[in-house]
Amino acid sequence: MMQPANHRTGTIAIAAAVDAVLVVVFVSIGRSSHAEGLDLAGVAGTAWPFVAALAVGWIVARAWRHPLAIWPTGVVVWAVTVVGGMLLRALSGQGTQFAFIIVATLTLAAFLLGWRLIALLVTRPGRARTADASRTDPA
Structure with missing residues (x-):
């Protein structure tokens, strides 16, 4: 089912x-x-490498097609944001210590995939129907 253009753009x-x-x-x-x-x-100054990589991630994933999807949208956006952000940090002379790479990878996964998981759970089709059905009195 297609969404109205203004709802989808929003x-x-x-x-x-x-x-x-x-x-x-x-x-x-x-x-x-x-x-x-x-x-x-x-x-x-600290954010620009990750924000730039995030924009590239959106393009690579074509995230506008399914912006709330965890796979492949969220995973691609997350991976490109981490890898691209680290590459841009290295090219610009900012630090890319191993511990920072691990923390950034895990934190950005929690953030960029986590909110999509929450959105999926909140907007999942059938959720309202299941909740309504469980409220009906069988008698």
Whole structure:
């Protein structure tokens, strides 16, 4: 079933915004845990490699087609964001220590895949019908 264009466009915009916000949250948590400032310039300087890689991930995954899907959309967006973000950090002279790569990979997986899992559970077809059916009195 096709969604109306305005509803679909809204879903795509929200999904892209959620991804971007979560990447910035990831960066902010990292900066805060290392006692680095959360000023706009500092956060932007740390976030840009991941935000740029996120945009590439959206293009590679063609995420606008199924922005809420965990597979393949979420997995591709996540993988490209991590790998591309690390490559851009290395090319720009920012750190890519092994521990950071592990933490970034796991945190971004939790964020970029986790919200899609929640969206799937909340919007799953049949969920409302199952809940309604369980409320009916058999007598």
